[in-house]
Amino acid sequence: MARPIRFRVVPQEEGMMLGHIVARRLPGTDLERAKELVRAGAVYMGHLRVRVPTARVATGERISVYPASEGDGLEPLPLDVVRFVHREDDFAVLDKPAGVPVAATRENARGTLAEALRRRLEADGVVRPYVGIVHRLDRGASGLVLFTTRSIANKSVHQQFVDHAIVRRYRVLVHGETPDRFDCALPLLELHSGTSKVAQGNPHARAAVSHFVRLRARAPVPGSSLVQVELETGRHHQIRVHAAALGHAVVGDRRYGEAADDGDAARAEPHTGGLHLFARELAFEHPQRREPMRLLAPTPAWAAAIDDEHDPAVP
Numbered sequence: 001m002a003r004p005i006r007f008r009v010v011p012q013e014e015g016m017m018l019g020h021i022v023a024r025r026l027p028g029t030d031l032e033r034a035k036e037l038v039r040a041g042a043v044y045m046g047h048l049r050v051r052v053p054t055a056r057v058a059t060g061e062r063i064s065v066y067p068a069s070e071g072d073g074l075e076p077l078p079l080d081v082v083r084f085v086h087r088e089d090d091f092a093v094l095d096k097p098a099g100v101p102v103a104a105t106r107e108n109a110r111g112t113l114a115e116a117l118r119r120r121l122e123a124d125g126v127v128r129p130y131v132g133i134v135h136r137l138d139r140g141a142s143g144l145v146l147f148t149t150r151s152i153a154n155k156s157v158h159q160q161f162v163d164h165a166i167v168r169r170y171r172v173l174v175h176g177e178t179p180d181r182f183d184c185a186l187p188l189l190e191l192h193s194g195t196s197k198v199a200q201g202n203p204h205a206r207a208a209v210s211h212f213v214r215l216r217a218r219a220p221v222p223g224s225s226l227v228q229v230e231l232e233t234g235r236h237h238q239i240r241v242h243a244a245a246l247g248h249a250v251v252g253d254r255r256y257g258e259a260a261d262d263g264d265a266a267r268a269e270p271h272t273g274g275l276h277l278f279a280r281e282l283a284f285e286h287p288q289r290r291e292p293m294r295l296l297a298p299t300p301a302w303a304a305a306i307d308d309e310h311d312p313a314v315p
Helices: 018-025 031-039 113-123 151-162 238-245 264-272 306-310
Strands: 005-008 043-045 062-065 084-087 091-096 142-148 167-175 181-184 188-190 196-198 210-214 224-231 277-285 292-296
Touching (some): 018 031, 018 062, 084 292, 091 113
Parallel strands (some): 142 277
Antiparallel strands (some): 167 277
């Protein structure tokens, strides 16, 4: 990841267009490339991301540019990453592939699921499409993500999220043999590095509650346990930090986990691939009809449980 380039506007640059000053200050960057960086969301004025190359700058203003590597971050995703599980005029539920970020970060604005959905709606004839991000899912995880696609639904759906009225259930493969049921209520603190940590006694830490239930896996991996996780809160990296804190790190988690010592689960990782965290189920109230909805994502083989066969919602 390229380090950000930061500078302040000097008096002789007062009133210049943002695209022009980026081209002026970034070595080897022509005007068209600078404009593309701005449109891609890679440029901040102060703490505000600005996507308009013609925006005027003022003396003393701090500009931050997050230049992507060649071909990285500015190329949009193909539209086939937009996999609808449910779609209506007001909202859509997508099955996110692993490795795709849900929303823009300072380092990456394109190549996101939200951007791909916006372009998909545009391709379907929606004029100036609206995409509201209700919740996020870790880049390495896969499964269900809920977006609003009309602002009229945004308030209702977001309020359900704030009220913890949206039920989110995940399938997670973790290292070790877990109890049948266990909970974690350790408070979490999000760090500037983009990670989180358990921070008991820290006044800035936020309450976080996760409920774990062990499942009977259809294809069990020795040395690991398949668990269902239901969240009462939705903190940054909550499942991964809580699981690691309990001694059962998520298989494939290179940030918070530790590979089992020469165990079967560690050897299985290259074959099953990546972070084993899957957002399987969403349940919420329809924003217009006020009726309950329950949606399931197609389950990968590693996350399938024997009891799924008795679930009437499973196709």
